[in-house]
Amino acid sequence: MNNTIFALATAPGRAAVAVLRLSGPEVREALRQVGAGGLKPRRASLRTFVDADGEALDRGLAIWFPGPASYTGEDCAELHVHGGVGVVDGVSDALRALGLRLAEPGEFTRRAVQNGKLDLGQAEAVGDLIDAESRAQSRQAISQLNGALGDRHQAWRGQLIAILADLEAAVDFPDEELPLDVMNRSPVPLERLLRDLETAIEEGVRGLQVRQGYRVGLVGAPNAGKSTLFNALLNRDAAIVATVAGTTRDTLEASLDLEGYKVLLCDMAGLGNPGDVIEAEGMRRAKAWAELADLRVWVVDHAGTGDEWRSGLDLIQAGDLLVLHKSDRPGSGAERVATEAAERLGLSKVYTNHLPGGSDTLRKWLSSRIPDDLGGSDFPATTRARHVLQLTQAREHVERALKAPAQPELAAEDVRLAMRALAQVTGAIGVDDVLDRVFATFCIGK
Ligand SMILES: Nc1nc2c(ncn2[C@@H]2O[C@H](COP(=O)(O)OP(=O)(O)OP(=O)(O)O)[C@@H](O)[C@H]2O)c(=O)[nH]1
Ligand SMILES: [Mg+2]
Structure with missing residues (x-):
């Protein structure tokens, strides 16, 4: 059961309600053992929680989120108990006795990323949302949680794949009958992308100011x-x-x-x-x-x-x-x-x-x-030094690709490296699907 984790999701200490969160393959069985069996998915039910000896620990709400439609993508549950230290300790001990392990910091969100429920940018946004001290900080984090970063990178990735397809075609099939403009058409989207990347890097200053505070x-x-x-x-x-x-x-x-x-x-x-x-x-x-x-x-x-x-x-x-x-x-x-x-x-x-x-x-x-300095129609999607660093790397590769118009193999390599740098921002590494696209969009292969 070591792979099934639990943690107190609310702040420790005396409170009206405390929420314990569970995730992993053994959640259903653990729920049954603590007296919260027979739950309907995503419905709150009142249960009396008990320990291994059947002694009542508390009466509270239990919610069952079967995977993959859950936060982590695994089977998850929430136990809403009275927020006293004794109750929380009692229920925690009962879960531990069943073999569940206390989660490490950020482990629920890490599992969500591993299971493809969130990209890396969204995971960071979860952290930012929790740390937010002002409305602007939380608004920026919500926009990132809603996928602002991922959407933008997806669009750039699509553009790079198309550019790469042109370049690969020029490399792999130099003697075939390629459309005449294939060799010449990549600079235009590359230049546009370069401008977009530069804007995103500049926005990073504002994103950091909102996230960390304007000094x-x-x-x-x-x-x-x-x-x-x-x-x-x-x-x-x-x-x-x-x-x-x-x-x-x-x-x-x-x-x-x-x-x-x-x-x-x-x-x-x-x-x-x-x-x-x-x-x-x-x-x-x-x-x-x-x-x-x-x-x-x-x-x-x-x-x-x-x-x-x-x-x-x-x-x-x-x-x-x-x-x-x-x-x-x-x-x-x-x-x-x-x-x-x-x-x-x-x-x-x-x-x-x-x-x-x-x-x-x-x-x-x-x-x-x-x-005036921080506002704008949108909050920037670039919110941390890590994003700026990867974007700067991507920009350098795009710049290099633009300088090598007569050598499509060199340009293609730089476009690939630019994609890799961008993929690292959202945690979606992997450029293998590029080849699929090359043939799909050009129909040159057999
Ligand atoms: N008349 C008057 N005196 C002021 C005013 N503001 C501050 N003071 C006085 O000016 C002195 C210095 O004020 P501080 O706020 O400590 O100045 P500071 O710039 O922080 O000084 P340092 O920490 O030494 O660099 C104090 O005796 C204050 O009471 C003001 O608006 N009018
Ligand atoms: Mg002073």
């Missing part, structure tokens, strides 16, 4: 008010605010939800001349985070004097935001020169302060900018 870094001089803004955006006292310049040294990350998108906000050390090794390390970390951020909020003291306003300017990029903070105090030369620098770089500008409602302008600006 916003607060950059500026010590004492500019970064931690004050960090706390205001988070609505809690997360970072220490003090009159001492150089209060924040570590990079502090916290996530917040803006318009349904997950945002990863980072407070960091003020930039300038470090007083000691700790400050120097803090500034090094701050710069590293800011460079990788999707957006830098350049915080400048509205009432600042001297050259402090410049801090962090070298990190700021077009499209970032200038925040003139402490706007409750009279503006100074810093306001003017920072504004000029911002105009040169094409930055937007807002005014904030620590008074109630004083950071609303910043929140509003972010709430419009982030959905």
Whole structure:
């Protein structure tokens, strides 16, 4: 019975209901043994669950999902029991005593992939859906679970098979009477595919931002008010605010939800001349985070004097935001020169302060900018570095294939490699069906 697995599908701990999930060849027999025999497929039935001695463990619902029309493709079942630790342990012990094994992490979904119920992208989407902290994350995962990734790759695969068929024909039957344009017609679909792949790779940036969180870094001089803004955006006292310049040294990350998108906000050390090794390390970390951020909020003291306003300017990029903070105090030369620098770089500008409602302008600006950056008519199907990597490999092969128009055998090899790279995204490896298509579409063979 070792191949039949079970696991608690709900979170452990006290709850109204807990769901135990079972999958494998011995599920039907196990159900019978724990007092849940005679179930109708996919119908919830009330049963008293018992152990091997016939002692009642709980009364709850049992559902039987005979394979292959089940999540894993195998025989599956769910036991809905009362969510007390004692009940869950009792039923788990009874299942273990019958020889069922506790599932490994992700094992149900892995079986679903192995049995062809889900492709790899969909399996990843299941994980993303469970981890989703914002509406955008869950929407993106659902679109992937519905097969966004698989559908697209299926279409590309079809295109590559057709291209390969042309190229194979040119290689294998050079003297036969091929349609004249066969040799010349593959560049057009290959070029179109190349553009599609490039778009998909670019989309990957957005897909990752939605899935992992859009990274916003607060950059500026010590004492500019970064931690004050960090706390205001988070609505809690997360970072220490003090009159001492150089209060924040570590990079502090916290996530917040803006318009349904997950945002990863980072407070960091003020930039300038470090007083000691700790400050120097803090500034090094701050710069590293800011460079990788999707957006830098350049915080400048509205009432600042001297050259402090410049801090962090070298990190700021077009499209970032200038925040003139402490706007409750009279503006100074810093306001003017920072504004000029911002105009040169094409930055937007807002005014904030620590008074109630004083950071609303910043929140509003972010709430419009982030959905603008991440939104679109669809969520991208490219959501992880793994997808981007495979797509980049596929693009390289398509590019190479395009460079070898006079050598169809070389081009064919690159098209095959491109297919392999794409197949790895969805986990559908195997290019043998290409040959079938060659003959089916061309009718050249006998
Ligand atoms: N008048 C005024 N003072 C402010 C405002 N915001 C923050 N301060 C004060 O400015 C000082 C520095 O604020 P912080 O938020 O700690 O500044 P920081 O940029 O995080 O500073 P470091 O962590 O040292 O880099 C504190 O004494 C705050 O009380 C504001 O809008 N107006
Ligand atoms: Mg600080």
